[in-house]
Amino acid sequence: MEMMTLKLKGRDAEGKERYRSYYLVTDGGRMAGRGRASVIPMSIGAPMPEDEHVEVDQGGEEHALMKLVSTLLALPGNEGLVAELTDMATPPQSMNVALSVPSPPAPPPAGEGSFVSRLRRLSR
Numbered sequence: 001m002e003m004m005t006l007k008l009k010g011r012d013a014e015g016k017e018r019y020r021s022y023y024l025v026t027d028g029g030r031m032a033g034r035g036r037a038s039v040i041p042m043s044i045g046a047p048m049p050e051d052e053h054v055e056v057d058q059g060g061e062e063h064a065l066m067k068l069v070s071t072l073l074a075l076p077g078n079e080g081l082v083a084e085l086t087d088m089a090t091p092p093q094s095m096n097v098a099l100s101v102p103s104p105p106a107p108p109p110a111g112e113g114s115f116v117s118r119l120r121r122l123s124r
Helices: 060-074 095-100 115-123
Strands: 002-011 017-027 035-041 053-056 082-088
Touching (some): 017 060, 035 060, 053 060, 060 082
Antiparallel strands (some): 002 017, 002 082, 035 053
């Protein structure tokens, strides 16, 4: 499971500054190629797709997330905005769980070939 924030920024046709923020969650690492991504709006009045999640049969979490970001960028009110995707670290676990379960490894840094950089190129 990965958690990310998607920020959309830009100006509308009237020249007014627009800002939208969404929280994205993926799940599907154990489903042999299948993937699921869900969205939670963090900005008041942010447009939402009819379904708050996307499922794919192939391509896993990455494909589901790219499909969800494309859907969000195409919504009325979000068209023409520039996307910024930020990978979030796994939230800290409670003290009881942390004593018995090792912490997950840190995510790799975002480089040119990373998933985040591919999504950034998609949003341009």
